[in-house]
Amino acid sequence: MKTFAAMGAAAVGALAARDLVQKEHALKRNYPVIANLRYLLERVGPELRQYIITDNDQERPFSRDQRRWVYASAKLQNNYFGFGSDNDLEGHVGYPIIKQRTFADVAPATGTHAGEATPLPSAKVIGATRGRRGAFRPESVVNISGMSFGSLSSAAIVALNRGAALAGCLHNTGEGALSPYHREGGDLVFQIGTSYFGCRDEQGRFDLDRLVDLCAGAPVKMLEVKLSQGAKPGLGGMLPGVKVTEEIAQIRGIPAGVDCASPSRHQAFNDVDSMLDFVEMVAGATGLPVGLKSAVGNMDFWDDLIGAMSPERMVDFINIDGGEGGTGAAPLVFADSVSFPFRVAFSKVYRRFAEAGLTDDITFIGAGKLGLPDNALVAFALGCDMVNVGREAMLAIGCIQAQKCHTDSCPTGVATQRPWLMHGLDPDLKAARAANYIKTLRRDLLKVSEAVGVAHPALITADDIDLIDGLQSSRPLREVYGYGRRWGTVGPAAAEEITAIMAQLHLPEPA
DSSP states (O other): OHHHEEEHHHHHHHHHHHHHHOSSOOOOOOTTTTTHHHHHHHHHHHHHHHIISOOOOOSSSSSSHHHHHHHHHTTTOOOOSSSSSOTTTTTTTEEEEEEOOOSSSSOOOOTTTTTSOOOOOOSOBBTTTTTTTTTBBBSSSSOOOOBBBBBBBBHHHHHHHHHEEEEHHHHEOSSOOGGGGOOOOEEEEEOOOOOTTTTTOOTTTTTTTHHHHOOOHHTTEEEESSSSSSSTTTTTTEGGGGGOOHHHHHHHTTTTSOOEEOOSOOOOOOOOOOOOOOHHHHHHOOOOEEEEEEEOOOOOHHHHHHHBEEEEEESEEEEOOOOTTSSSOOOOOHHHSOOOHHHHHHHHHHHHHHHHOOGGGGGGEEEEEEHHHHHHHHHHHOOOOOOOEEEEHHHHOOOOOOOOOOTOOOOTTTOOHHHHHTOOOOOHHHHHHHHHHHHHHHHHHHHHHHHTTTTSSSGGOOOOOEEEEEETEEEEHHHHHHHOTTTTTTTTTHHHHHHHHHHHOOOOOOO
């Protein structure tokens, strides 16, 4: 016992001696030994707040209740909540209330898992307006957002891609190229970023021939030109050097161990006119639908885009990323204060296309905390045809919101390149959980849509949801965001078609 005490005293003495001579931390120099407690508490503070201090709805970006719903859904456990809502309805401004109907032609099934096996395809055929050879109707309105191999581990990418195959949804590659781990059976959206990884020449310039070859050799269903993203709007992608392994460096064609900073703007085009030429060139060469991904800031771009589009030059889809979204490393000011949050961003863009009479010609996709049923339903009411899930999909495969994505020390192996941390993530198990989560989200979207009285979430309108101001008043989404009548839903032809499709797909299930 005395030996252990002596060893402890020696360790404390050594720590005190180190603190007294170091010059980096004034606190340690003035208060040796005990000052280390302050830094320890600072390091574990997020974990203490996450599990001990904050309540069920206080934590951000995802509350404990929201994470619990995702985890339970992914594991096919009971994701119901008892004893009523613990949300602050009395003091909340902008809280969405979905208005169910008493009588309607459709009614939701009440079984716990009823609807999980029901497909929920898009109400629109992407690429149909321009007659693309590869025009298609996505099988799922919920799809996996762009998260690159590099930002996420190989095990995480494999789990997500296999999960996409099991759920019948699309998996976006992110801008970090199409890796071997994206070839596990899931259909892909290939993202063309500003560095053109996967489709560039030795000088880093866009290479159309390489893109054509890539698309011909992989299950790529459509191409997404990334202009900006919610994580760092206005900046290019950033993969910290600590995460740039030899394998990632080889796939991207960059030096290993060095920060991979993509340019903030494209080199293949420099204005709206040349961008539309680029879109048509790529679509013509590959036959695939081509669209844009962008966060929303200055609106001049969108006005110019609408003015420049014609039946001969048009994007096939637009993916709006909210400023509150993002899974990658970003400067704090960009993450917090650059670009509009999703609801404001999307409504600003959609309203312009609606006024121009173009909403039926383009598929609208949304991203930014839309992997939760209430947020997703608001997005559909505002005019989204599909939603992408990023961080929620990460939660489904094990993420605990440690917020260490940018440090290469993700404790669950999701957002790291360290082999020891990655080994804890079993791709087969997590693939099933990713699929379960996506199916459950689709189930809830379908159930609530039917409670509103429509057969598909794309048929929900901006009059079907109110935003409340505490217990004082409420206003329809249409009024809050300045929408016209019948905005936020698909046109009559698409509505009739998707209603007929859902009638065929929605067979009775056991309760």
